Amino acid sequence: MxxxxxxxxxxxxxxxxxxxxxxxxxxxxxxxxxxxxxxxxxxxxxxxxxxxxxxxxxxxxxxxxxxxxxxxxxxxxxxxxxxxxxxxxxxxxxxxxxxxxxxxxxxxxxxxxxxxxxxxxxxxxxxxxxxxxxxxxxxxxxSSMTFYNKDLFKKAGLTMPANPTWQQIQGFAAKIHNPSGGVYGICLRGLPGWGENAALFTTMVNTFGGRWFDQNWQAQLNTPAWKNTLTFYVDTLKKYGPPGATSNGFTENLTLMSQGKCGMWVDATVAAGFLSDPTSSKIVNTVGFANAPTGPGTPRGSHWxxxxxxxxxxxxxxxxxxxxxxxxxxxxxxxxxxxxxxxxxxxxxxxxxTSTYNNPAYKKAAGAFSSLVLNAINTADVTKATKDPVPYTGIQYVAIPEFQALGTQVGQYIAGALSGQTSIDQALQQAQAAATKVAKDGKYQK
The missing domain is CATH 3.40.190.10 (Periplasmic binding protein-like II)
Structure with missing residues (x-):
């Protein structure tokens, strides 16, 4: 038994x-x-x-x-x-x-x-x-938003508006840029990649009135809007950004900002929580939040x-x-x-x-940025991201399979212009050729 x-x-x-x-x-x-x-x-x-x-x-x-x-x-x-x-x-x-x-x-x-x-x-x-x-x-x-160091702004006598323009951002960067004191006026993505520098840059292009393709899938990367954007981007980072900006993506800029080395940073809203975390951020008590900047062309597509x-x-x-x-x-x-x-x-x-944003504990802890972030996410319209009509969806990307490679390639050309390896005109000619090839090879053009 x-x-x-x-x-x-x-x-x-x-x-x-x-x-x-x-x-x-x-x-x-x-x-x-x-x-x-x-x-x-x-x-x-x-x-x-x-x-x-x-x-x-x-x-x-x-x-x-x-x-x-x-x-x-x-x-x-x-x-x-x-x-x-x-x-x-x-x-x-x-x-x-x-x-x-x-x-x-x-x-x-x-x-x-x-x-x-x-x-x-x-x-x-x-x-x-x-x-x-x-x-x-x-x-x-x-989505994306603007982060800034309130102490630096106060010392410079500056006030960040709730809805800044890129021109205002550049002006602020000029006044708080102090590399000898270990502070750079602004940090922006410079690392090549369709989800790195090309993401931020495309939102800038949107607000400067540009687009990747017109409705007939003709590439639009050698237009005045793109040239104005790239000129502005390169000028801003060369004058007021950290050295070696082409090596800085989201993670690198997060580190710089959280250590108090950037006066401003335009990037992903997810960083708001990291910059408010005392275990990893030195600017918990001085970080301020504003909407992503808009350009001279349109407010559309400013935040991804x-x-x-x-x-x-x-x-x-x-x-x-x-x-x-x-x-x-x-x-x-x-x-x-x-x-x-x-x-x-x-x-x-x-x-x-939804429950996170309805949670009293979250509202209390993230009160400085929670409503701004939620509004940015809710108002980011992937179908209306550009001044002029386009045949694609997406704010900081073009929703076609080929864009992963195209965006990274164009990101490399943008980085080349930023590093001085190529001129702005050369970078845009290369980018235009790459986008044209995608439109033709992918049979997007009729």
């Missing part, structure tokens, strides 16, 4: 183990601060799902894009969870590269109920959906729309485990966990959930 009971107990143990469905998932993500926090909180995920082992591949933004795109497009299956942007999701969904998440929520009613997809900000949810299916969940969403999202590639062999991770990492509970871990609600991943 005892012997048969031992066999039965062993058998039940094997059944329990097999039911646990132990799995290993590999997650590819960008080395932004919010994602670094996500990685550090892996032990908290394992408290909920002890049978899922998580492996991380954390890369700089440009490298992440290249590796993940190649892997997902080829079906190599190296990644079970991919961090993808608002640009990629609809294109990859259309190509059949991503697993639709809506059926997974239907199969997991308990997760669906606690997750509450309808709590995701409507515009963000729409951007991640195709034909009624959700293809990714947002880790954080952002972006979200970093978690998606499951079609080539993943661990869809169930991957689904559990992405719903954990983008849930209301995760946001609360970050607030507890960081010691401040101002440090949570922003821009994704």
């Amino acid at each position: 005892k012997r048969s009971m031992l066999f039965l107990t062993a058998a039940l143990g094997l059944v329990a183990l097999s039911g646990a469905q132990a799995a290993t998932i590999t997650i590819a993500t960008v080395n932004n601060p919010d994602m670094v926090t996500m990685q550090k909180l892996t032990p908290e995920f394992n408290k909920v799902y002890p049978d899922i082992t998580v492996k991380w591949v954390v890369l700089p933004e440009n490298e992440l894009r290249q590796k993940v795109t190649l892997d997902v497009a080829s079906g190599a299956g190296s990644f079970d969870v991919a961090t993808v942007g608002a640009y990629e999701v609809p294109i990859w969904a259309k190509n059949g590269w991503l697993d639709p998440l809506t059926p997974m929520f239907a199969k997991n009613p308990t997760i669906a109920k606690s997750y509450n997809v309808n709590d995701i900000i409507p515009g963000v949810r729409t951007a991640l959906s195709q034909n009624g299916n959700l293809y990714a969940v947002p880790f954080y969403a952002e 729309y972006w979200s970093w999202n978690l998606a499951i590639p079609k080539s993943s062999k661990q869809e169930d485990a991957a689904f559990k991770f992405i719903t954990w990492a983008t849930s209301q509970d995760y946001i609360a966990l970050v607030a507890k871990t960081k010691g401040s609600w101002a440090s949570v991943p922003p821009g994704t959930r």
